[in-house]
Amino acid sequence: MKNKVFKTLTASLAVMFLLTGCGGNKKADTKESTKKSSESSTEVTTGASEKGYTDPKDMKDEYDIIIVGAGGAGMSAAIEAKNDGKNPVIFEKMPVAGGNTLKSSSGMNASETKFQKEQGIEDSNDKFYEETLKGGHGTNDKELLRYYVDNSASAIDWLDSMGIKLNNLTITGGMSEKRTHRPEDGSAVGGYLVDGLTRNVFEKEIPLFVNADVTEITEKDGAVSGVKVKVEGKEKEIKSKAVVVTTGGYGANPEMLEAGRPDLKGYVTTNSEGSTGDGIKMIEKLGGQTVDMDQIQIHPTVQQDNGILIGEAVRGEGGILVSQEGKRFVNEMDTRDNVSAAENKLKEKSAYLVFDSGVKERVKAIEFYEKQGFVTKADSVEALAKELKIDDKALTETVDTWNKAVANKKDAAFNRETGMDNALDGKEYYAIKIAPGIHYTMGGVKINSNTEVLDKDGKAIPGLFAAGEVTGGLHGENRIGGNSVGDIIVFGRQSGKQSAAFVK
Numbered sequence: 001m002k003n004k005v006f007k008t009l010t011a012s013l014a015v016m017f018l019l020t021g022c023g024g025n026k027k028a029d030t031k032e033s034t035k036k037s038s039e040s041s042t043e044v045t046t047g048a049s050e051k052g053y054t055d056p057k058d059m060k061d062e063y064d065i066i067i068v069g070a071g072g073a074g075m076s077a078a079i080e081a082k083n084d085g086k087n088p089v090i091f092e093k094m095p096v097a098g099g100n101t102l103k104s105s106s107g108m109n110a111s112e113t114k115f116q117k118e119q120g121i122e123d124s125n126d127k128f129y130e131e132t133l134k135g136g137h138g139t140n141d142k143e144l145l146r147y148y149v150d151n152s153a154s155a156i157d158w159l160d161s162m163g164i165k166l167n168n169l170t171i172t173g174g175m176s177e178k179r180t181h182r183p184e185d186g187s188a189v190g191g192y193l194v195d196g197l198t199r200n201v202f203e204k205e206i207p208l209f210v211n212a213d214v215t216e217i218t219e220k221d222g223a224v225s226g227v228k229v230k231v232e233g234k235e236k237e238i239k240s241k242a243v244v245v246t247t248g249g250y251g252a253n254p255e256m257l258e259a260g261r262p263d264l265k266g267y268v269t270t271n272s273e274g275s276t277g278d279g280i281k282m283i284e285k286l287g288g289q290t291v292d293m294d295q296i297q298i299h300p301t302v303q304q305d306n307g308i309l310i311g312e313a314v315r316g317e318g319g320i321l322v323s324q325e326g327k328r329f330v331n332e333m334d335t336r337d338n339v340s341a342a343e344n345k346l347k348e349k350s351a352y353l354v355f356d357s358g359v360k361e362r363v364k365a366i367e368f369y370e371k372q373g374f375v376t377k378a379d380s381v382e383a384l385a386k387e388l389k390i391d392d393k394a395l396t397e398t399v400d401t402w403n404k405a406v407a408n409k410k411d412a413a414f415n416r417e418t419g420m421d422n423a424l425d426g427k428e429y430y431a432i433k434i435a436p437g438i439h440y441t442m443g444g445v446k447i448n449s450n451t452e453v454l455d456k457d458g459k460a461i462p463g464l465f466a467a468g469e470v471t472g473g474l475h476g477e478n479r480i481g482g483n484s485v486g487d488i489i490v491f492g493r494q495s496g497k498q499s500a501a502f503v504k
């Protein structure tokens, strides 16, 4: 490797950073808590920090393409730009790469994939399109959505070609087919994906600078000319003909959140500390258009003490939601907005996610939740009810009725139709107390399917590209679980290719 490797971060430091950097998280201030967390999945990384980042001393004054933000979109962009013969650089403001991508848990949606075909799942891009449009209440940007679904299968192949195999399929709320792709062992997608992408970034010798905070995108004669970046306390101006903005959303920026949705004040967030909307603000200064800035997704299953998300796969693999009265109150596989609204209607404004040892085996992330101390465990439904101070007869009746619904493939109470492959009849029963939390920002900068950023007249700003959660429109008013990891790979790749074509 030509670049000098900057080896100050260890894996355990990265883990510690992630735990403390998760909006509202308690500090992981003991060696023990760090060690325990590093053993599991959703909130951790391994390879990225072990391999190291580029030494700030090796920063050049000019690159072909500057990529701002080292999440999934940014690293996909960098790899494709490099594949097309260009010299990209990635600037990441946090001490580790990964952003919200590192936290993603349930998986990546894609249709007509080779893994679906291998497993006999009949799916179509049109069905994926229609269900996503329905989930977004018909408000999705149709040009972006069409490009997204049509390129989702090739995104899965592209990852596979780089040693990132997502061949274990599950389902998320609002979808009718198993199209949520996750790692073979059913573990959380984020750590695995970020490890794989950073490994490829390093192998391709793409410079990746961390603690490199981009503060401004510069322009000259109406075209983008580079960025200003703060490194080691000094601001530098770096030139490039194209800038790709992949800075993620604003789920950890209370001012931006409250500007769009004042009613969400005080909600816990699942987002990483770097999700502060910087890219949106910088692009707005260049005259870029924004869309859907008031569309903020709250996720129905968030642990409230530290903002850790309990992945949708727990419900997708058979978990149910029950109130303090021991009763189900919603179709758990309905879209996130509807499930969250149903929880907010409960007296307690919180509920229990109840599952059994079978679900635990199928969703590896549960081991992580257990190690964090979120999970109540019991040998029977009655014993679980007692632990939760729920009426044991009510909970037993709920679980029995649910298991009959699974057997008959008919949920008369709430018309749930998915996540019903297995009854809740394992040796042990578990519950996690959850409530809604801020999760995803659907709004962002407006792009076309070439990932060019559009100004207020709908014209492309020369040399300016964006991909991932920083953009708005694809998901409309409600994002379907699994569609963001799909988004960042599909449009991250596209922004790398289009920016490479732009600089020629």
Ligand SMILES: Cc1cc2nc3c(=O)[nH]c(=O)nc-3n(C[C@H](O)[C@H](O)[C@H](O)COP(=O)(O)OP(=O)(O)OC[C@H]3O[C@@H](n4cnc5c(N)ncnc54)[C@H](O)[C@@H]3O)c2cc1C
Pocket: 068, 069, 070, 071, 072, 073, 074, 091, 092, 093, 094, 096, 097, 098, 099, 100, 101, 102, 103, 104, 105, 106, 107, 108, 109, 189, 212, 213, 214, 215, 246, 247, 248, 249, 270, 271, 272, 273, 274, 275, 276, 278, 279, 308, 309, 439, 440, 467, 468, 469, 470, 481, 482, 483, 484, 485, 486, 488
């Ligand atoms: C807990 C959790 C679980 C999730 N699970 C799923 C899931 O299972 N499936 C799914 O589809 N989606 C999921 N999502 C959503 C999904 O993970 C994100 O929307 C997606 O990963 C965003 O990717 P990105 O590359 O656009 O941004 P990010 O991954 O957030 O990366 C953006 C990066 O840019 C950096 N940055 C920001 N500003 C600057 C700046 N000024 N200068 C330099 N760098 C900057 C940030 O620090 C960050 O590292 C989940 C989200 C969370 C929070």
